[in-house]
Amino acid sequence: MIRLLLAEDQGMMRGALALLLGMEHDIEVVAQVGRGDEIVDAALVARPDVALLDIELPGRSGLDAAADLRDEVPDCKVLILTTFGRPGYLRRAMEAGAAGFLVKDGPVEDLAEAVRQVLRGETVIDPALAAAALSAGPNPLTGRERDALAASVDGATIADIAASLHLSESTVRNYLSSAIGKTGTRNRMEAVRAARRQGWL
Amino acid sequence: MIRLLLAEDQGMMRGALALLLGMEHDIEVVAQVGRGDEIVDAALVARPDVALLDIELPGRSGLDAAADLRDEVPDCKVLILTTFGRPGYLRRAMEAGAAGFLVKDGPVEDLAEAVRQVLRGETVIDPALAAAALSAGPNPLTGRERDALAASVDGATIADIAASLHLSESTVRNYLSSAIGKTGTRNRMEAVRAARRQGWL
DNA sequence: CGGCACCCGGGACATTTGTCACGGCCAGGT
């Protein structure tokens, strides 16, 4: 019996997946969580063989949680399941020690099979996505550029960002300008979108 | 036997829902589509009793499709299923003649029951959401304000928006300024976010 | 040690954005 942990914030999706996977004769869903910061605790209790993690979760990113699991529950294989096949996500997932990366398009039938594959030690990745991730290259943004960009997603002004990062306004402007240049865009909003699309957030 | 049409763009979600609903003894999924502009055609062929529609679909919004169905397949009840419980969405769904409005949080078990309820002629709406929709009041934005705001979502400049709407730059500025005022925000980006959160897009 | 990249900041400048006051046009309702 494969013991499975399921982390997904959308209640209906989580319930549906749990039911479907539970119907497989060799899979047992031993834990379900709706928040990223509950993953490690649940895994320590339930001792799953495989963790199926969404990326965009409240509390803690599924990618961060994957890294945590590698350290604290190393026997547990991690399978990332996400809406967006962003190259940067795939890259980060691999760096966090994930054994597989699936997007929520594509048929449900693949899911159970993917679980079995990672448990056999295989790595499962959509080939087209892998190619995109390689051709895209690594994240060119420095840490602070990323911070500044991330702090500006919800329409914050330079002053807001400077305050939240404890920086001077001049510094923030420089970081943003640099990020805009590196993304090849014309303003903050475009830069944010471009960075998000690449999974650089 | 309840004949059901399912419109949902995320392949995995669509497949999971189809399987789950198909397992109900009194429900039969007679059509599945992944695009909004395929809904009416599919309904004309499959003649479903209930259409379960996501809102954010490629091609055509599920809300628009709901209005189309009311005209072209009036016997078909419409049940909206969406990720975001925005007040404006609920309002528009009701105006489009929807018989129910569900959010993708909350348990899967409710789903089949909601289908049966709308078929009995009942209206199913989350009570908390209904309250929010009423307290929020109607959309205060005029048509052109909405257009200008919608055209600025992906970081377009004033010049871009003016070109895409065939307007003068001054006019666009005035609309945006007005929209910013009505949303009580400080700039375009915040206004877009606020309008989206309300379902005013 | 000398580069190099990242971090942090200042100053000056052009451009963009947001605001305000003001026109005119047209449709609707009183």
Place this chain on the structure above:
DNA sequence: ACCTGGCCGTGACAAATGTCCCGGGTGCCG
């Protein structure tokens, strides 16, 4: 006939944003 509200535009102005150039500090690597 008048008023109201949406639509479209202009001009002027202050504020925010983006760019460029400059400085200094740190730590890492060859």
